[in-house]
Amino acid sequence: MKKLREYRHFLIVPLYFMFYLLVFRYVEGRTGIPVHIIHTKLDKYIPFCEYFVIPYFLWFLYVAGAVVYFGLIRKNLAEYYRLIVTLGIGMTLFLAISLVFPNGHNLRPWHFEHENIFVDMVRYLYKIDTPTNVLPSIHVFNSVAVAVAVADSEAFRERGRIVFASNVLTILIVCATVFLKQHTILDVITALFLNMACYRLIYRPRYVFGRKPVPSRDM
Numbered sequence: 001m002k003k004l005r006e007y008r009h010f011l012i013v014p015l016y017f018m019f020y021l022l023v024f025r026y027v028e029g030r031t032g033i034p035v036h037i038i039h040t041k042l043d044k045y046i047p048f049c050e051y052f053v054i055p056y057f058l059w060f061l062y063v064a065g066a067v068v069y070f071g072l073i074r075k076n077l078a079e080y081y082r083l084i085v086t087l088g089i090g091m092t093l094f095l096a097i098s099l100v101f102p103n104g105h106n107l108r109p110w111h112f113e114h115e116n117i118f119v120d121m122v123r124y125l126y127k128i129d130t131p132t133n134v135l136p137s138i139h140v141f142n143s144v145a146v147a148v149a150v151a152d153s154e155a156f157r158e159r160g161r162i163v164f165a166s167n168v169l170t171i172l173i174v175c176a177t178v179f180l181k182q183h184t185i186l187d188v189i190t191a192l193f194l195n196m197a198c199y200r201l202i203y204r205p206r207y208v209f210g211r212k213p214v215p216s217r218d219m
Helices: 002-006 008-029 041-045 050-073 077-100 117-128 138-152 160-179 185-203
Strands: none
Touching: 008 050, 008 077, 050 077, 050 117, 050 138, 050 160, 077 138, 077 185, 138 160, 138 185, 160 185
C-alpha cells in the first residue's frame, strides 16, 4: 500500500492512455464522413526519404521514456505534472479537432524508388497508420513537449549533452513527419504553435497573466 501511495500520481498515465485510445479508435473508425484534405504548396517540394523512419519510430520510446523518467525515476512532481499536463492538453485538443474537423492528406507516394529495409518499415507504418486525422501532428507536439521538459528540468542543468541529444532527436522526429509523408507542413506548424501556447501557460504562467517573473537575486 505504501508503494501504491508513493506512485499514485502515475495512475493518471494509464487512465488517460485508455481514454485516448478509445476516442482515437472511434475517430479513426468513423465512416461516411467527409474528410477535409490538407495540403500546402510547400509539401510538394519536400522529397520522400525512407531513412527518417528510424527517428519516427524512436518517438514511441522517446515519449514513453520521458513519462516514465519524470513520473517514476525523477520523482519531481512539479516537473512531472508540467510534462503530463502539456501532453494531455495537446492530445485532447487533437482528439477534439479530429472529431469536429475530420482531416487527412494524399501525400503518400504511390511507389518507392528503392527497395530496402527502411522502405519495408515505411510500408508497415503506412499499413498501421492511416493518413487521416493528422492536424496537429502529435508526433511533433509530444516530441517538442518532451524536449522542453528535459531542457527545463533541474536534473539536466549540468548535463548539456543530454539536452543536446534530446533536441537533436526532436528535430529529426519533426523532420521525419514530413519526409515520410506522414504529415503536411500545416500539421507541423499548428503543433508548434500549440507547443508555444502550452509553454507559456504551463512553464511560464506569469507571462500569461501579465506579470513579469520576479528577477533572481543572483542577477
